[in-house]
Each structure stands twice: as C-alpha cells, then as structure tokens.
Amino acid sequence: MYIIVVGGGKVGFNLTKVLLRDGYEVILVEKDKQRWTFLERVLGEAVYWGDGCEMRVLEELGCSRADVVVAVTGHDEDNLTICQMAKRKFNVPRVIARVNMPQNEEILKLLGVDDTICGTRIIYDLIRQEIETDKIHFLATLKEGGYEIVEIVVSKDSPVVGKSVKDISFPPNCLLISLLRNKEIIIPSGETVLEAGDSIISLISSEQVVALRHLLAPKEGG
C-alpha cells in the first residue's frame, strides 16, 4: 500500500514514523526547507521537499498509484486543495484531511474529502463521553443529520421497567434499534416489555439524548 502524507508537522512526522515502522510505502511531503532537513535526518529517503499543494509535486511522487493521501498541514484550505487534487486529478481511492477548525469538518466532506480528522472534535467527544459514560455509551454520531446511535442501560428505578414499548412515551425522533438482555439481542416490538438491566440501542436526534437518558436511567434522587 502506497501512502502520501502531506505536511511534516508533529502529526505528519509521527504518522509517517508509525507507517514506516509497520512496513508501508510512505512519502512525507514538507515544503519548509529547514523542517525538511530535520525530517530527512530522522526519516531518511521517505521525506520529500516540495509543496504538496502543487500538482506537479504530486505527479512527481506518483500520486496516481497512491492508495491513500493524507493531508495534515495546519491549514484547512491547504488540506482541502491537496485532497481534491488527489481525488479528482489522480483518482486516489481514499483521501483523508486533518481539520483544524471544527466547523470546517462538514464543509470539507461536502467538497469531496472522504474522511476528516479534527483534534478538537475528538477531544470534545472524549470529554463528553467521559462525562456521560456512567449512563450512556455513544456508539456513533451521524453528523450530517444531527443524530446519534446510543446505548443506554435501563436502571431499576426507571419508570419504563415492566412496561411494554408501546405504552412508553419516548422522546420524539427516537427509534429503538435493539436491546441486549442476558447477552441476547432482541429486536423490540410494541409488545416487548422492558426490564431493568436491558441495554437499549437507539437512533436518536442529538437534542433528545439527554431526555432519553432521563427516561431510561434517571439520576438517583431525580
């Protein structure tokens, strides 16, 4: 597998190091001569001095046979340009961009970047999950639609215990996907009666997550 990494900052440097260690064919592109000198000393031939935003640089690196292009410079607009070029001009099957401003994640995806990675967003998600993991497990976030797939364990003091699904008033925009009871998956119907300890997986709009948590696993003392 041939991977081109553009941007030799901390992210690009360490990513390249790990990829090389794991035996991938990798080229790291850095445009700053001084930084390149440092990188070359550590990583050797795997580092190329040039501006990854230039088409002829990518051409020279054989971009059209690359399996993945990763753009991890500190500038979202540069990462976008690199990914777009790789995808549309060189038909690279997978392009990944680092996003520095979280609000740009969606924009980059709209403009054709397969995958985005945003440090700020990841840390934010981790913090949020840490805060709420006692009751909720966030399985997936469907960003475009503002929906989440969450897993919540029904606590014994929840008002839903012993009730069938059809008699429970769930928050709006919430779909029960499945429930896990004694290591067995149950696809719930209206007749399914919920028990304490059931682990419920549902698709729910982001705004309603807290409401669902309060319903299924109310905090002790309210």
Add this chain to the structure above:
Amino acid sequence: MKKAIIVGCGRVGSMVAQALAEKGWSVAVIDRNPDAFRRLPEDFPGKKIIGVGIDVEALKAAGIEDADVLLALTNGDNTNAMVAQMARDIFKVPRILARINDPLRAETYYALGIPTVCQTTIISNIILEKITGEGE
C-alpha cells in the same frame, strides 16, 4: 441592487470593493485584519466584516445567502479556492472568482473547475507584450 461579497481587503480587494460600490452595487468586505479596512474610503457604503473567509459565520454575516457574486481576493491561493467552492457548492452563489498568485497552482484549480484570475500570468504577459510587442 446587485450584491457582491469580497473576501480579502488588500490592495486588490479594496480597489474592487470601492469600484463596485461606486457602480451602485451592495458590497460586503471580509478581512481577518481590522486594519485592512483603512484601505477603503471613509465614506465606503458597504459592510465591513472582521473574520476569515473560510468561516461560514463570517460569510453569512456578509449576506452570502443572497449574494450574486463572490470574489475571493486574499493573498492565500488555497483560501481563495476554498472560499470560492464554499460559495458555489454550499451557498449556490451564481458567480464566483478566485484570485491566485502562483501560476503553478492554476492548473489545479482549473482541474477543480474554479474560475480563477492569475495576476502573475497577466502581469508577465503585459510586460512581455510591452517589450517584445507580442504576448504569450
């Protein structure tokens, strides 16, 4: 009244902003450096927005949702390309133009279908024309 958004209030951006305003256009200018607006005349009738062009909020504050034209005229080529694409693909602005300085990148943006104007090429051609009597 035609509505234009200009991203980048440098020498080029401020000049275009002023010229369009004089023609009766409604103009909004975005620049991340508030000092840049001093290039506009004191009685400039348009909006001045402090912010970066690749920020949706700044573009919305400039009124991108009903703009007729967006001109990306900062000195960052990739910024201009990204703003222009945001305007075209997300906000459906009918006319866009991105300024680029580096002719090597021109073919990139051309490949991406972004209308561009490359000042380096234009100026070089004018100079050549003046000296040799023939442009490229």
